[in-house]
Amino acid sequence: MAQTPDIDDLAAGLYGGIGLLARRIRHLQAPGDLSLPERSALARLDRGGPNTAAELARAEQITSQAMGTTLSALEERGFVERRPDPHDGRRVIMSVTEAGVEILRHKRDARAQQLAKALGEQFTVSELETLRAAAPLIERLGESL
Template identity: 75%
Template structure:
């Protein structure tokens, strides 16, 4: 069994290192690429399937208004579409368009390319295997708040 102080130390280390990574990634924004909220919404729609803007906002822990702005930008670019819920015509369901799936499948933005380059240049195969195993755990940690 893990000691409570070990978990506290791990939490502090993860908080610091993930915070540093997030700050550095935000600094790499290239013109025309998806913003972090846009990527998060598009990815969540891809993984979880069509849903409402309010459900997406809750999942991403942002306001409905902020999610509406994010989805509006994605919709303007043809990456998501809105449809009436066939079971409740008052609800609007958002889903990824074919163009959105194309972005998710084939286009890596500048940040992803830079992360991939850093991984190739600065990490061993064993370290890459460790990071690959940790990625879903870090995502699950992010979803737990």
């Protein structure tokens, strides 16, 4: 029977490893690229569909004011657009534009290609299978925080 892993050790290991990966990916950002909050908000709109700024702020665990600033910057660049809520005229719904989808796809591709290169050069088939199985779990962990 397999022994249950020490949760504190596992948490510390994941925190360190994911933190390192996030920092390295952040350094791949070139001038003019989306900031981390912009990328995150845009990706959430792309995955989840149109939403209000307040709902996006709650999902990202930031203030409504910070999300408003992020969305304004994205709107100025033509990556999101605002429309009145058809069911409640007091609310504004934000959605990703074609340009927003394209910039996300391009950034995903560039970063994914860099990750794929590292994976292909540095990891065994068995390790790749382990990472493939862990990827949805890591995403679920991030969503639960």
